[in-house]
Amino acid sequence: MSVSREQLIDELRSSREYREAYAESFLNQVLTAQIRVIREQRGFKQKELAAKVGKHQPGWSRIEDSGYGKWNVSTLREVAAALDTWLRVSLEPYGKLVDEALSLSPDALKQPSFDEDPAFLRPPRAVDLLREEQDSGPVGELRRQLLPWLEESKWRPEPLIDWLQGRNLISFGHEDEPYRWFLRALPAGDAKWSWHRLELARRLAKILEDQPDVQKPGRRPSELLSSLFLLAAGLDCPDLLADPLYAVYGRLRRGTAELDDVVRDCLLAALTRNQKDLRLYEVWLRMMETGKHDVLPGNEYAGFEGVTWLPPRPDFRDTLEEVAYAIKLLEQLWWKTEGYDEAVERLRRTLLDFRQRYSKQQDLAGMLLDAASRTGWTQAALYAWHVAFSSGTDDLLAVLDFSEFRFRATNLTGMLECDLRAAPDAQESERIERQHAGILTAGQICVVQAGV
Amino acid sequence: MKVAVTLWDFLGPDRENLIQRWANKERLSQRDRALLNQKFDFLERVGVDLALATKMLAGPVNKQRHIYKLVAHGDLMLRPMVCKGPPQDRRSEVTLLEGAVEKDRNLHPENAPERAEQNRQVISKDGQRRGPHERF
Numbered sequence A: 001m002s003v004s005r006e007q008l009i010d011e012l013r014s015s016r017e018y019r020e021a022y023a024e025s026f027l028n029q030v031l032t033a034q035i036r037v038i039r040e041q042r043g044f045k046q047k048e049l050a051a052k053v054g055k056h057q058p059g060w061s062r063i064e065d066s067g068y069g070k071w072n073v074s075t076l077r078e079v080a081a082a083l084d085t086w087l088r089v090s091l092e093p094y095g096k097l098v099d100e101a102l103s104l105s106p107d108a109l110k111q112p113s114f115d116e117d118p119a120f121l122r123p124p125r126a127v128d129l130l131r132e133e134q135d136s137g138p139v140g141e142l143r144r145q146l147l148p149w150l151e152e153s154k155w156r157p158e159p160l161i162d163w164l165q166g167r168n169l170i171s172f173g174h175e176d177e178p179y180r181w182f183l184r185a186l187p188a189g190d191a192k193w194s195w196h197r198l199e200l201a202r203r204l205a206k207i208l209e210d211q212p213d214v215q216k217p218g219r220r221p222s223e224l225l226s227s228l229f230l231l232a233a234g235l236d237c238p239d240l241l242a243d244p245l246y247a248v249y250g251r252l253r254r255g256t257a258e259l260d261d262v263v264r265d266c267l268l269a270a271l272t273r274n275q276k277d278l279r280l281y282e283v284w285l286r287m288m289e290t291g292k293h294d295v296l297p298g299n300e301y302a303g304f305e306g307v308t309w310l311p312p313r314p315d316f317r318d319t320l321e322e323v324a325y326a327i328k329l330l331e332q333l334w335w336k337t338e339g340y341d342e343a344v345e346r347l348r349r350t351l352l353d354f355r356q357r358y359s360k361q362q363d364l365a366g367m368l369l370d371a372a373s374r375t376g377w378t379q380a381a382l383y384a385w386h387v388a389f390s391s392g393t394d395d396l397l398a399v400l401d402f403s404e405f406r407f408r409a410t411n412l413t414g415m416l417e418c419d420l421r422a423a424p425d426a427q428e429s430e431r432i433e434r435q436h437a438g439i440l441t442a443g444q445i446c447v448v449q450a451g452v
Numbered sequence B: 001m002k003v004a005v006t007l008w009d010f011l012g013p014d015r016e017n018l019i020q021r022w023a024n025k026e027r028l029s030q031r032d033r034a035l036l037n038q039k040f041d042f043l044e045r046v047g048v049d050l051a052l053a054t055k056m057l058a059g060p061v062n063k064q065r066h067i068y069k070l071v072a073h074g075d076l077m078l079r080p081m082v083c084k085g086p087p088q089d090r091r092s093e094v095t096l097l098e099g100a101v102e103k104d105r106n107l108h109p110e111n112a113p114e115r116a117e118q119n120r121q122v123i124s125k126d127g128q129r130r131g132p133h134e135r136f
Helices: A006-016 A016-042 A046-052 A055-061 A073-080 A094-102 A127-131 A138-151 A160-165 A178-185 A191-209 A223-233 A238-253 A263-274 A280-289 A300-308 A315-335 A340-358 A365-374 A377-390 A396-401 A403-422 A426-451 B018-025 B029-044 B048-053 B111-124
Strands: B007-011 B068-070 B081-084 B092-098 B102-103 B107-110 B130-131
Touching: A006 B029, A016 A094, A016 B029, A046 A073, A055 B007, A094 B029, A127 A138, A127 A191, A138 A160, A138 A178, A138 A191, A138 A300, A160 A178, A160 A191, A160 A223, A160 B048, A178 A223, A191 A223, A191 A238, A223 A238, A223 A263, A263 A300, A263 B081, A280 A315, A300 A315, A315 B029, A340 B130, A365 B081, B007 B018, B007 B029, B018 B092, B029 B048, B029 B068, B092 B107, B092 B111
Parallel strands: B007 B092
Antiparallel strands: B007 B130, B068 B081, B081 B092, B102 B107
């Protein structure tokens, strides 16, 4: 089984000699692997890059050899330049070694060239985008109004505050609130509008930093605040919005800001969708455990949704563990109550949304039985459900046909026999047998449970 | 985080982990253990192709077309023998088959690649002769 964070920390703690050797080997491996990965990313052959740094091909081959370990900074600087990157050399604490060792992947080693670096991309000009604008309806109209404002370098918040209250804005009719039209005008996932969407989030963050919850701007401050928070929720941009939203929550908790229930509801949505760390985990747990919270108007579902929107952890299984723990809590709470079926259905819908956000996560087949062996069916159910969907099949029971699954089940059976032989007495032997039977059937039950 | 490769160890008929037995017999130092653990952690996360490209894995060894050796320059020149798979997905599984070290450019035991191939064939026939990889 893959090394856990705790296990790696224990090992590095065991002796200076151990951690120094691990770190040295990690550096050699990662450095050579990164040079290799970036070279292939650029489409260069070893010979071509060797020529760039004044070496022959065997010289470059040595640079990509993890056993070599004798690079000097000057050579590495040349290598970095040849690959259109810059060399960074720094002294790091061992804690960072743990994070990096656990989050390593070939994709994480890739780096864009200067021309591909998003930091240096020029924003698309509104005038060009609008020339191509085909939409003559409200969305197109709104873009014509919004984009030039987003490109103003010396901008003022008043226009956005007015627009969110429906003032000085094209007429949409009454079918939807202005913030919804903003989100339609700058749709997520469409690269064409991504720069302007980020800029809107950046400006919204600035407005939130001016403490609108305390200053209460506009004629109807409650409606404005609701729109600001719902726009923040829809933008789903934690890197920019998490801190200012958390500051609003902090003021609310300390009593320096007062918000009515509707506004608090909107704040809750914004906080849920904009988490960049685990600061709110306690809040979600409290909602799930008690069905309420002393500051935010959340119930069990809100708590659960909050957990599913926690940022992904370096080890994705930690994320799954948190969600699985939340399911377990709620299952205990609702088990044998009248609303159980409805509650499970709501959970399932939230989980589907969660899955869509993490659809790139694959390779969870093996985790199913690992999870079942360590904990209970809830964890296993979650994994099974992931496996079923990530395998690209609609037939959830087909999971049982995974050769991986069957192979591991066979291995577990083998382990059971071994454990039984080692059992000191009949009682212990019975306990082991019960536990293993549970593990194997949990694998099957959970697939059914997860795929109802 | 996604794991690219699942690691397994070869087991004896009594399910004893023979890779651990080798490590204990060689009295691996802290440095040796750290190097092996780091390299297998790396292999697990980046996959076989990149491990081969950076020469952490070398092979196939001698005439055994399924056997590769992991290269770790510790206090001992460690060369545990591994294969992709078997018998399941050869892209996403690696099995440690036989412990070995290199002295004066010769493997010890000398026939480590052949023994590794025999062990590979044992596992191909009997999936229970391998268990989850244990750390050094």
